[in-house]
Amino acid sequence: MPDLLLTELRKIQKKDGYISEQAIKKLNKKTGIPLSNIYGTATFYAMLHTTPQGKYIIEICNSPSCFLNNSLNIIKYIENKLKIKSGQTSKDKKFSLHIGSCIGCCDKAPAMLLNKKQYTNLTKEKIDFILKKLK
Template structure:
């Protein structure tokens, strides 16, 4: 998908920008918007580059830095925190051998913090792409990640 196509589909007014950027980002394989992408969105929508960059940097679903194929987002809000989300983060960092915010060497995973995922009843929670995982314990992490590795191998 091209930036122009995304905007043709969603519209070129400022209120349509986030949807267009999400759709476009999804169509790229590296889960982020490049400098050129952002400049093109700005040009097409007649918004300042700084504004489009500001928006892209604000929303956790959008990124201005290169990310892996699968984005693992661990909820960083209070209910998850008090339900030991820190252990989940430690386990992810241990298995993937990267720190929070980083991407694995094979480009398969990026781990990030996220604001509330809206499922405090299942704290601690995380999401990978559009799939939600709740009531997490460290021992569940390995098998969850494996399913994504297998998907890749198939």
């Protein structure tokens, strides 16, 4: 059942960009899985979003290797630059920012995903360069 639920939630997110309350209710009717289980799963995983996301979704790793290589300062830098906190989307709907877990490139920490593409060895200068290309 958990596999089915996760698969269904990922499908919804892929189609709609996020998992709305309406989609959760629809999934409840379709599968009979309790609303609390669906909502609990949708909000548990960092890769799933229950609010509309920006055009660019930034997921910064804060697992041990990245943490030990300054990820918190990078997170703070991005928060200040985009004027949003982790878990939020910018007013212009351009950026969403999330703190996530290991993305498998610990030897090049700190690292992040930007719309699922990996960026590694992050510095403030590198963040400036990456974000400037997106504006």
